[in-house]
Amino acid sequence: xxxxxxxxxxxxxxxxxxxxxxxxxxxxxxxxxxxxxxxxxxxxxxxxxxxxxxxxxxxxxxxxxxxxxxxxxxxxxxxxxxxxxxxxxxxxxxxxxxxxxxxxxxxxxxxxxxxxxxxxxxxxxxxxxxxxxxxxxxxxxxxxxxxxxxxxxxxxxxxxxxxxxxxxxxxxxxxxxxxxxxxxxxxxxxxxxxxxxxxxxxxxxxxxxxxxxxxxxxxxxxxxxxxxxxxxxxxxxxxxxxxxxxxxxxxxxxxxxxxxxxxxxxxxxxxxxxxxxxxxxxxxxxxxxxxxxxxxxxxxxxxxxxxxxxxxxxxxxxxxxxxxxxxxxxxxxxxxxxxxxxxxxxxxxxxxxxxxxxxxxxxxxxxxxxxxxxxxxxxxxxxxxxxxxxxxxxxxxxxxxxxxxxxxxxxxxxxxxxxxxxxxxxxxxxxxxxxx
Numbered sequence: 001x002x003x004x005x006x007x008x009x010x011x012x013x014x015x016x017x018x019x020x021x022x023x024x025x026x027x028x029x030x031x032x033x034x035x036x037x038x039x040x041x042x043x044x045x046x047x048x049x050x051x052x053x054x055x056x057x058x059x060x061x062x063x064x065x066x067x068x069x070x071x072x073x074x075x076x077x078x079x080x081x082x083x084x085x086x087x088x089x090x091x092x093x094x095x096x097x098x099x100x101x102x103x104x105x106x107x108x109x110x111x112x113x114x115x116x117x118x119x120x121x122x123x124x125x126x127x128x129x130x131x132x133x134x135x136x137x138x139x140x141x142x143x144x145x146x147x148x149x150x151x152x153x154x155x156x157x158x159x160x161x162x163x164x165x166x167x168x169x170x171x172x173x174x175x176x177x178x179x180x181x182x183x184x185x186x187x188x189x190x191x192x193x194x195x196x197x198x199x200x201x202x203x204x205x206x207x208x209x210x211x212x213x214x215x216x217x218x219x220x221x222x223x224x225x226x227x228x229x230x231x232x233x234x235x236x237x238x239x240x241x242x243x244x245x246x247x248x249x250x251x252x253x254x255x256x257x258x259x260x261x262x263x264x265x266x267x268x269x270x271x272x273x274x275x276x277x278x279x280x281x282x283x284x285x286x287x288x289x290x291x292x293x294x295x296x297x298x299x300x301x302x303x304x305x306x307x308x309x310x311x312x313x314x315x316x317x318x319x320x321x322x323x324x325x326x327x328x329x330x331x332x333x334x335x336x337x338x339x340x341x342x343x344x345x346x347x348x349x350x351x352x353x354x355x356x357x358x359x360x361x362x363x364x365x366x367x368x369x370x371x372x373x374x375x376x377x378x379x380x381x382x383x384x385x386x387x388x389x390x391x392x393x394x395x396x397x398x399x400x401x402x403x404x405x406x407x408x409x410x411x412x413x414x415x416x417x418x419x420x421x422x423x424x425x426x427x428x429x430x431x432x433x434x435x436x
Contacts, residue, residue: 001045001281002298002329006322010303010339011274012238013042022275025237026284028209031073033195034202041203045281049221049295055204055283056218057140062201063208065133070126071198075119080195082116083188090181099174113180118169120183121162124154127194128163130201143204150197153190158182207284216285220292226251227296227335227370229277233289236272243408244289245269249370253391255363257381258374259415260395265408266374267303269395270339273372274301277337296370297334300326303341316346323359336369343375353377360384381414 008014015021023042029035046052087109091098103110127150134147161179165171171179210216214237222228229249235242243265249256260266276286280293302322323343330336343359344352357380363371364387384390394415395408 001047001296003045003278004300007274007299007301007339010301011271011278013275013278014039020238022237022279025214026207026210028206028213029202031071031076031199031202033076033199034206037196037199038203038206042282045278046283047281047295047297049223052281052283052295053221054140054142056285058143059204059208059211059284060218061134061137061140061143062204063211067205068126068129068133070129071123075122075126076195076198078116078119079123079191082112082120083184083191085112085116087112090177090184092181094174094177094181096172096174099177102177103173110177114169114176117171117176117180117183121168123194123198124159124162127154127198130198146197146200149193153194156187156190159187211285214287216287217290218285219280220290222292222294224294226294227254227368228292228294229273229337229370230292231273231276231288231290234272234276234291235287236268237275237287239268242272242287245272245410247273247410251367251389253389254367254369255360255371255387255390256373257360257384257390257392257414258372258394259376259378259381259392260374260397265395267341269410270303270341270372270374274299274337274339294335296337298329299337299339300329301339301341302326302343303339314346316344319344319346327362330366330369333368338363338369338371340371340373343373349377353380356380357383361387364390378414378416
């Protein structure tokens with residue numbers, strides 16, 4: 001799925017130093033290599049439905065096993081460091097005498113070799129354990145390919161002594177040094193593939209663990225040529241106590257026009273939809289009771305726009321640029337999800353109403369994409385109501401004891417709530433100003 005950095009940032013896929021992102025909620029990896037692989041997986045949403053389903057099936061399969069604790073992060077660190085460690089050359093074909101001499105005169109290096117071989121043995125046995133765990137059932141294509149890769153690299157004759165000798169600490173000195181030499185020099189070319197394979201298993205299992213922890217569910221895909229998004233009890237993954245939403249968009253109702261008061265939940269709703277669709281195209285489970293989705297060619301957002309002082313570009317100018325880029329992308333007839341939060345905030349109300357109406361009426365001509373747009377400009381709704389493919393929804397807000405109450409429940413219709421002054425008053429600002 002095509003996506004740009006702006007959309008990834010808008011959805012907080014990777015978060016920042018102040019706040020966690022989606023990645024942090026999925027990261028239940030056991031190793032640094034697994035964490036790095038998960039980052040790569042999450043950075044590249046897929047465009048092929050077969051690949052997406054393969055990843056989803058693999059995560060379901062991987063999470064069904066009891067994850068073995070054989071391989072630790074420390075084991076991977078030792079294995080990787082040994083390949084490039086600065087030690088004196090070992091005898092290539094160590095005899096009893098040359099091995100004894102190396103052990104005596106290079107005691108520290110010999111100790112490192114023995115320690116490293118033990119961790120190699122742990123790593124190889126852990127991989128063999130993985131193969132055995134998945135051997136009872138037919139595996140999805142991505143998992144089957146990965147296990148075959150591991151099996152192929154473990155067939156090297158020189159490392160079979162590791163599987164034959166349960167305690168590598170009991171290996172004769174000469175045998176251990178010959179094995180260490182082989183691992184450090186000849187077998188070195190096999191290690192990147194094996195480490196990557198384990199890292200991918202670790203990443204998949206982490207997502208499966210996250211699914212159980214956060215009550216995520218597998219996506220149901222439709223092969224419809226038209227855009228479809230049908231969500232039941234979808235929620236924002238990053239909120240501690242999220243409110244679920246249910247929404248359906250398709251070719252006949254592909255534009256959601258969302259109005260509500262400030263703080264009513266518009267931005268949260270838009271981001272929740274975007275995160276779910278993003279995760280779905282990575283093959284990952286999503287935060288919802290159920291989600292039926294068609295494959296989307298791309299997703300674009302217009303949520304957090306900033307001015308660019310170095311270029312002399314205003315907030316409004318950058319809004320216009322973003323809309324221009326969006327229209328250029330989505331007019332190709334493919335399925336896109338477009339998320340717009342508060343269109344044209346950077347200009348006066350009259351300009352914003354006129355510009356918003358023109359843009360929305362243009363976007364309504366595109367039936368191949370799905371649009372979710374929030375705005376405070378509820379006045380323009382009447383001018384757009386004659387379009388059959390637009391749906392007007394809002395989040396209800398009520399006043400109780402002179403206090404705003406946000407229900408975060410999506411309802412049909414246009415909101416007329418104006419709570420800005422009330423919120424300003426309740427915050428004490430009005431009183432402070434009156435007392436000046």
